Amino acid sequence: MRYLPKSDSERRQMLDAIGAGSLEELFAHLPEAVRLQRPLDLPLGISEYEIVRYFRERAAQNASGYASFLGAGVYYHFRPVLVENVVARGEFLTSYTPYQAEISQGTLTTIFEFQTMICQLTGTDVANASMYDGSTAMAEAAMMAVRATGKGRVLVARSVHPEYREVLRTYAANQGMPVEEFGYLPEMGTLDAEDLERKIDDLTAAVIVQSPNFFGAVDRVREAAEVAHRRGALLILVFTEAVSLGLLQPPAEADIVAGELQSFAIPPSYGGPFVGIIATRDRFVRQMPGRLVGQTVDTRGNRAFCLTLATREQHIRREKATSNICTNQALLALMASVFMTVYGKEGLRELAAQNLSKAHYLASKLKPRFCGKFFNEFVAQVQGKTLDQMNKALLKKKIIGGLPLQRFYPELENCVLLCATEMSRRADMDAVAEAFA
Amino acid sequence: MIDRVRPHLVINERLIFEHSSPGKVAYQLPVLDVPAVDPAEALGTESVRAEIEDFPEVSEVEVVRHYARLSTWNYSLNTGMYPLGSCTMKYNPRVNELVARIEELAWAHPYQPEALAQGSMEIMSRLETALAEITGMDAVTLEPAAGAHGELTAILLIRAALARRGNPRKKILIPDSAHGTNPASAAIGGYAVENIKSNDAGMLDVAALEQIVNEDVAALMVTNPNTLGVFEEHIIRVAEILHAKGAFLYMDGANMNALMGIARPGDFGVDALHLNLHKTFSTPHGGGGPGAGPVAVKKTLEPFLPVPRLKQSGKKWAYDYKRKHSIGRLRAFYGNFGVMVRALAYILAHGGPGLRKVTLDAVLNANYIRKHLEPFYELPYQSPSMHEVVFSDHRQAQKGVHTGEIAKRLIDYGFHPYTVSFPLIVHGALMIEPTETETKRELDRFIQAMTAIAEEVDRDPQLVKTAPHATGTSRVDEVAAARKPVLRWKPA
Numbered sequence: 063m064r065y066l067p068k069s070d071s072e073r074r075q076m077l078d079a080i081g082a083g084s085l086e087e088l089f090a091h092l093p094e095a096v097r098l099q100r101p102l103d104l105p106l107g108i109s110e111y112e113i114v115r116y117f118r119e120r121a122a123q124n125a126s127g128y129a130s131f132l133g134a135g136v137y138y139h140f141r142p143v144l145v146e147n148v149v150a151r152g153e154f155l156t157s158y159t160p161y162q163a164e165i166s167q168g169t170l171t172t173i174f175e176f177q178t179m180i181c182q183l184t185g186t187d188v189a190n191a192s193m194y195d196g197s198t199a200m201a202e203a204a205m206m207a208v209r210a211t212g213k214g215r216v217l218v219a220r221s222v223h224p225e226y227r228e229v230l231r232t233y234a235a236n237q238g239m240p241v242e243e244f245g246y247l248p249e250m251g252t253l254d255a256e257d258l259e260r261k262i263d264d265l266t267a268a269v270i271v272q273s274p275n276f277f278g279a280v281d282r283v284r285e286a287a288e289v290a291h292r293r294g295a296l297l298i299l300v301f302t303e304a305v306s307l308g309l310l311q312p313p314a315e316a317d318i319v320a321g322e323l324q325s326f327a328i329p330p331s332y333g334g335p336f337v338g339i340i341a342t343r344d345r346f347v348r349q350m351p352g353r354l355v356g357q358t359v360d361t362r363g364n365r366a367f368c369l370t371l372a373t374r375e376q377h378i379r380r381e382k383a384t385s386n387i388c389t390n391q392a393l394l395a396l397m398a399s400v401f402m403t404v405y406g407k408e409g410l411r412e413l414a415a416q417n418l419s420k421a422h423y424l425a426s427k428l429k430p431r432f433c434g435k436f437f438n439e440f441v442a443q444v445q446g447k448t449l450d451q452m453n454k455a456l457l458k459k460k461i462i463g464g465l466p467l468q469r470f471y472p473e474l475e476n477c478v479l480l481c482a483t484e485m486s487r488r489a490d491m492d493a494v495a496e497a498f499a
Numbered sequence: 500m501i502d503r504v505r506p507h508l509v510i511n512e513r514l515i516f517e518h519s520s521p522g523k524v525a526y527q528l529p530v531l532d533v534p535a536v537d538p539a540e541a542l543g544t545e546s547v548r549a550e551i552e553d554f555p556e557v558s559e560v561e562v563v564r565h566y567a568r569l570s571t572w573n574y575s576l577n578t579g580m581y582p583l584g585s586c587t588m589k590y591n592p593r594v595n596e597l598v599a600r601i602e603e604l605a606w607a608h609p610y611q612p613e614a615l616a617q618g619s620m621e622i623m624s625r626l627e628t629a630l631a632e633i634t635g636m637d638a639v640t641l642e643p644a645a646g647a648h649g650e651l652t653a654i655l656l657i658r659a660a661l662a663r664r665g666n667p668r669k670k671i672l673i674p675d676s677a678h679g680t681n682p683a684s685a686a687i688g689g690y691a692v693e694n695i696k697s698n699d700a701g702m703l704d705v706a707a708l709e710q711i712v713n714e715d716v717a718a719l720m721v722t723n724p725n726t727l728g729v730f731e732e733h734i735i736r737v738a739e740i741l742h743a744k745g746a747f748l749y750m751d752g753a754n755m756n757a758l759m760g761i762a763r764p765g766d767f768g769v770d771a772l773h774l775n776l777h778k779t780f781s782t783p784h785g786g787g788g789p790g791a792g793p794v795a796v797k798k799t800l801e802p803f804l805p806v807p808r809l810k811q812s813g814k815k816w817a818y819d820y821k822r823k824h825s826i827g828r829l830r831a832f833y834g835n836f837g838v839m840v841r842a843l844a845y846i847l848a849h850g851g852p853g854l855r856k857v858t859l860d861a862v863l864n865a866n867y868i869r870k871h872l873e874p875f876y877e878l879p880y881q882s883p884s885m886h887e888v889v890f891s892d893h894r895q896a897q898k899g900v901h902t903g904e905i906a907k908r909l910i911d912y913g914f915h916p917y918t919v920s921f922p923l924i925v926h927g928a929l930m931i932e933p934t935e936t937e938t939k940r941e942l943d944r945f946i947q948a949m950t951a952i953a954e955e956v957d958r959d960p961q962l963v964k965t966a967p968h969a970t971g972t973s974r975v976d977e978v979a980a981a982r983k984p985v986l987r988w989k990p991a
Contacts (some may be wrong), residue, residue, distance in 0.1 A: 063853045065590055065781075066860055067938040073860075076867045076939065085859040088866055089761055091883045095735055096767040102760050103632050107850035110594045116847065117840065121603035123618030125611050132608045135831060142526065144562050149785075152577030153570035156591050159787035162916055163975040164907065164967050168573035169786035172566070175515050178987040182554050188986045192788070194644035197831035205687075225831040232805075232827035236658060236667075236689025280546055309538050311548045331599075332619045333609030333832025334644065335789035347984070353787065357988075358980035360973040361965075370980040376647070376683035377921075381692045386683035389645040389777065393785025403515055403562050407554040409526040416531055418541055423533035435542050457612070465610050469820075488532040 063107060129490040130462040131424075133439045133481025134276070135196070135223050135302040136333065137325045139413075140485055142404045145327040145397050154396055159353075159389070163368040164360075169392065170367035173355040176399045180339050183304075183402070184319045185312030189341035190352040192395040193387065196322025197226040199338030200270065200300050201233035202351045202385055203320035204241075206340070207268035207296040209384065210317075210349045214239050215266045217295075219253045219286070221246040221275035223302055224470040230270075239267075248473075251277040251432025251441060255285040262293050272300040273313070277432060277479065278421075278439025280310065287315030304398075305483075306437045308405075308414030318342045327401035328394050337394035348374060351385030413484060420482040420491070427495035431477055439481040441467065441474065444498060449476050456497050461490055463497070501947050504913045504969040512568040516988050518557045525559040553990055572971060573786070574915050580941050582868075584887045584918035584930025585678065585726055587756050587778035592848065595781065595841035604840060609832040613817055619836060620816035624809050626843045627793075633846075633854065634752070634772060635765025636795035640804045642834040646753060647680040649773025649792025650720070652805060654688035655826045656771055656796060657718050657747045659803040663824065664745070668717035674703060676726045676922040681751060690717060697924055701727040701880035705736055712744045722751040723764070726922035726930070727880055728865060728887035730757070738768020747771065747800075755779040756934065757862060757886035760855025764795075771796045776835075780842035791838040805829050860935035861886040864942060868931055871946040875953035879925050886934075892927035900956045900963050902927045907974065908955070908966035912948035 068076075073085065082088055089097075108116075130138060149155060153168060160166030160173075173191045180189035193199035204216045216234065218227055220243050227243070234241045244257040253271055262269065269290035273281035287297040299316035301307070304325040313319060319341040328336055340350060347354075348371065356370035376383040405413055417438040424440075431441040442464070444452050449466050456463045464480035471477075482491060538547045557565075581588035599605065607619050627639040643649035654671065661667045670693050671685040682692045695711060698704040703721065712719075719741055723731045731737065738748045750764050750772035756779045758764070764772050776782050777790035784790075796804065806825045807818035849857060862885055869878070869888040876890035892902040906916030906929070918930035933942060955963050967973065 063849060063856050065592060065848070065936055066856060067936060068860060072939045073863065076863055080863075080866050080870045082866070085863060088859075088862045088883075091732065092730055092762060093732055093735070096762045098635075098761060098763055098766065102851035102854060104629060104846070104851035104854070107848050107853040110848075113594055113844050113847055114598060117598035117601055117604065117622075117844065120618035120622050121601045123621065124603040124607050125615035126603050128611075128615070130608060130611065132610050134610055136608055136610070138606075138608070144525070144559065144566075147563065148566040148570075150596070151567070151570045153573040153575045154566075154786055155596075155783045156576035157573045157786045158576075158581055158583060158586065158588055158784050158915065162574070162906075162910070163977070164970045164972050165574035165910055165915065166572075166786075167972050168569040168571065171512075171514070171569050171572070172786075174986075174988065178514075178516065179554065181987050182551050194648060195830055197828075198644065198648070223831065225828060228828040229830055232655065232829060233687070235827070236655070237687065238689075280542055307548075308551075309542065309547055311546050329600075329605040329837070330608045331605050332607040332616065332836040333834070334830070335791075335835040335837050347986070354984075354986055356980040357985040358976045360975050362973050364972065366972050366975045368975050368977050368980050370977065370984060370986075372981075375679075377679040379683075380679045381682035381686040383679070383683045383686075386647040386651055386680050386687055387645070388647045388680050389775075389784075389790040390788045391785075392787030392789075393783070394789060396786070400562065400566065403555045403557060403565075404525045404559070406519075406524060406526070406556045407551055408524055408556070409528075410551065410554070412528055413526075415535070415538055416528055418538060419531055419533055419536040422536045422541055435546065437542070453612075457615075462608070462611055462615070484528060491533075 128460050128462050131464050131480045131482065131494060132462060134465045134479050136330045137303055137481065138483055138485050139305060139325050141327045142401060144404055145400045148400045149393055149397055161369060163366060167366060170355050172396050172399055174367050176395050177355060179402045180341050183307045184341045185314055186319055186341035187344040188347050189339055190350055190354055192390040192392060193338035193340055193352055194391060195334060195336040195338045196302055197229040199320040199340050200226050201230045203298045203318045203340055204230060204268050206318060206349050206351060207298060208239055210346050211267045211296060213265050213267040216241045216268050217261055217266055218243055218270040221253055221277060221281060222270060222272040222300055223276045250434040251279045252281050252434045253286055255282060255289060258286060258289050262289060264293055266293055266295040268296045268298050270298045270300060274303055274306050274437040277441050278436040279432060279434035280437065283313055284315055305414050305417055308410035309418065323398040326398035328397050335391060335394055337391040337398060349384060352387050352390060416484040420486050424480060424482045424491045428498050438483055439479060441477050441479055444476045449478060452497050459493055461493055463494060501951055502913060502944050504911055506969060509571055509971040510568050512565060514988055515555050515557060515565055516553060518561050519555050521556055523556045523558050525557055525562050579913055580937050580945060581915040582917045582931045582933055582945060584932040585753055587932060587934055589781055589934040590936035591781055591783040592845060595844040598844050599837050599840045617816055620809060622843055623839060626839050629846045630774060630793055630795055633759055634795045635763025637798045638801040638804060639793050639795045641793045641839055642805045642829050643792035643794060644830055644835055645790040646773055646775045646792045647684055648829060649794045650680055650684035651687055652794045652829050653749050653771040653773055654684055656800045656803045658688055659826050660800055661717055669715045671717055672711060672719040674721060676924045677720060677722060678751060681720045700882045701729045702731050703737055705733045708737060709740050712740050712746060714744060716746045718747040718749045720749045720751060722754060724754045724757045724885040727889045728884045729880060729882040730885055734767045753778060754886060757858060759858040760851065761858055771800055776838050776842040781845045782838045782841040789835050789838055791835040857935045864933040864935060864937060867942060868933055868946060872949050875950055876929060887930060887932035889925055890929040891925050892929060895956045896927055898956050898960045900960045902929050904964050905952055908952050908963045909948060910967040911969045914945060914948060
């Protein structure tokens with residue numbers, strides 16, 4: 063086995079040193095009844111060449127060479143070359159969680175920069191080192207709001223990503239944390255503040271909204287925040303399309319921001335690994351889940367960084383911790399950091415503006431289902447044919463159309479969620495428009 | 500002659516914000532092929548932000564140098580051994596990185612039509628099957644994003660199964676040697692936690708367990724081998740005690756590296772376990788993630804697994820979203836697919852016999868270290884070691900030197916520290932797991948370093964207490980960091 067770096071004679075020497083006759087003898091204390099009496103039913107090991115061939119064959123069974131207008135929480139943005147250049151460095155790729163600060167300043171410094179950039183982008187005071195993804199970040203944000211307010215009820219807008227809402231329900235189920243939903247305006251595709259007003263009460267810990275929301279619409283965060291704050295609840299703002307923050311006003315009204323950074327140079331990778339964040343105001347920092355990096359000094363007086371405020375975390379607090387999270391998504395956070403650094407202040411704005419222009423071009427050729435303002439995604443309704451027929455016609459042209467919404471929203475029959483980014487070409491958008499006509 | 504660290508070229512580097520100056524860029528976008536839209540008009544003036552204050556403005560060359568320089572401040576598996584107990588920091592095969600980056604896998608969208616994702620689904624199915632065989636379980640979900648996420652998933656499965664029988668029960672039993680995520684996950688699953696003490700051999704006390712297990716107990720969370728690296732020899736009896744009272748046996752699979760091809764949790768009574776693909780199955784740790792925490796279960800728990808489930812319809816793979824008893828979703832989409840690709844590549848490379856060899860060598864290495872360090876460090880439990888060995892600083896503490904300081908001194912010899920002060924049942928623990936991918940020479944160097952440090956403690960304890968001495972960054976003041984937290988950069 064090529065990953066095992068010992069020769070049989072070295073094994074023999076080591077066994078002699080231990081005083082064991084054979085490798086099997088090292089397991090002699092295992093009761094007979096627990097021992098596997100046959101070989102594992104797995105094929106023999108294969109060479110590097112065969113491994114590459116196996117995965118290339120599988121890859122060939124996936125879509126290849128298609129233009130895609132899918133978004134819905136996972137976006138196609140160009141990945142700057144420098145990102146791969148950085149994360150392929152073994153010093154980042156193969157290092158452990160930076161508990162040993164003296165030999166982990168590389169990772170610690172990049173996380174400190176990451177936390178800073180997330181704060182700048184979201185207009186918050188403090189951001190953590192990462193969560194698994196946006197969906198779990200949202201569930202953890204709700205739990206954080208429950209701790210911070212001492213109340214239990216959570217209200218979530220139906221215009222929040224449907225799978226994120228499913229995750230929230232799973233997490234909330236056993237924590238005495240009732241979750242209820244409030245609707246969206248059928249003409250606008252933005253949250254229904256009156257419905258929120260009807261459903262909120264003084265036992266509500268958090269109101270969760272997404273902007274741009276699942277339909278791509280810039281949602282009424284301010285109105286929701288006003289209602290939430292009036293009843294002593296926190297406002298949690300969720301985002302799935304981080305590029306929108308290049309243009310959109312950061313959520314000044316939000317108490318907690320929970321988001322997904324996949325858009326920042328993280329390959330779609332069939333749904334993961336991604337990287338979530340939680341960012342908040344200073345006063346809630348001790349309720350935050352996840353790792354945090356802080357600035358300090360070493361004994362020589364030089365600036366240094368280390369993991370900090372660990373008394374919130376499971377390895378210290380065990381069942382009283384703010385979360386059970388341990389391993390997070392450090393390497394993905396690094397990808398996002400490099401992306402933000404490459405695009406920078408001007409670039410992120412220009413990138414967002416290009417997304418806006420492309421999506422509005424596509425929308426101008428179709429008839430958006432909702433009339434709310436949108437960023438790079440919108441809902442369109444097919445008329446005179448079925449969605450299935452249209453998507454099949456597009457596939458023939460090597461185009462993957464948008465996401466059919468009926469699975470998530472039965473009332474949105476024949477509706478599709480389309481996304482255009484800086485990578486969408488005009489000719490492909492024209493082809494989509496043609497298929498709709 | 501003992502190998503030690505020598506200083507190398509380490510350049511001081513500022514934060515990226517301190518390189519910034521207005522107008523510098525590292526990007527170029529294509530010329531827009533559609534009419535430009537005015538943001539204020541499309542979004543409304545009130546929705547358009549002002550510039551992102553203090554966001555980086557740097558050139559491409561600076562980006563490359565910045566991250567390259569920072570990378571040199573990191574220790575990594577590429578440069579040396581990580582004897583981190585319970586972390587299984589093994590070699591990360593490079594071919595795994597290559598296959599995870601194949602365009603049609605890395606750029607597959609989770610919502611692309613199932614007919615155009617058959618390759619991804621086949622990979623997931625094959626990994627599920629392999630993990631079920633390795634663990635002796637009936638079904639596997641790949642959805643959880645990391646070990647702790649897998650623990651939570653398993654607790655929710657157990658809760659759902661018990662609730663369906665009429666009573667979810669109240670508490671989860673956890674040995675005092677367990678990892679901190681175990682009680683934290685149980686709490687999120689809505690259970691009270693009851694700690695149970697280990698016996699003199701560092702194992703579960705079967706008689707005590709028998710006393711405690713009653714109809715309030717939902718499950719026992721056991722790590723096997725446990726965090727002392729000791730195999731729970733009475734595990735079959737433990738399972739019987741729980742099952743007799745209708746409770747479940749959950750196993751934390753963090754230490755699966757000790758069992759592959761030797762013993763299967765499913766065969767010794769475990770009902771559910773999670774695996775860490777970023778430990779046993781070699782996916783890189785990336786400075787703290789991503790990982791993946793698949794959960795394997797017996798048939799009794801299968802109906803409750805998270806949605807969606809893979810199913811075969813004809814010769815095609817499809818997703819089954821309609822599962823009446825499912826606990827729901829643990830995360831959006833299907834899990835950390837990119838990590839699954841790497842783990843499957845690892846399993847394919849080894850095959851069945853290869854995985855067994857992994858375990859044999861992992862246990863050989865741990866016992867080799869134990870044998871050589873036993874004369875110098877106290878071994879609080881004499882039970883046979885599996886893939887890791889836990890010493891205590893009892894002898895060194897008499898000279899005023901503690902495990903954390905010995906660990907820092909190890910850095911000067913070119914090693915990452917072992918796991919410090921864990922498990923909690925060993926006062927001043929030194930928890931050492933070499934993994935199977937270390938050469939004999941690297942193990943000998945490690946033993947020499949540990950032996951040399953033991954001698955230094957006798958001769959010059961202050962030298963050890965003030966370590967590390969050879970690093971660019973000397974001992975970091977963690978207390979100050981927590982007292983006055985500075986969690987982001989701000990302009991001076």
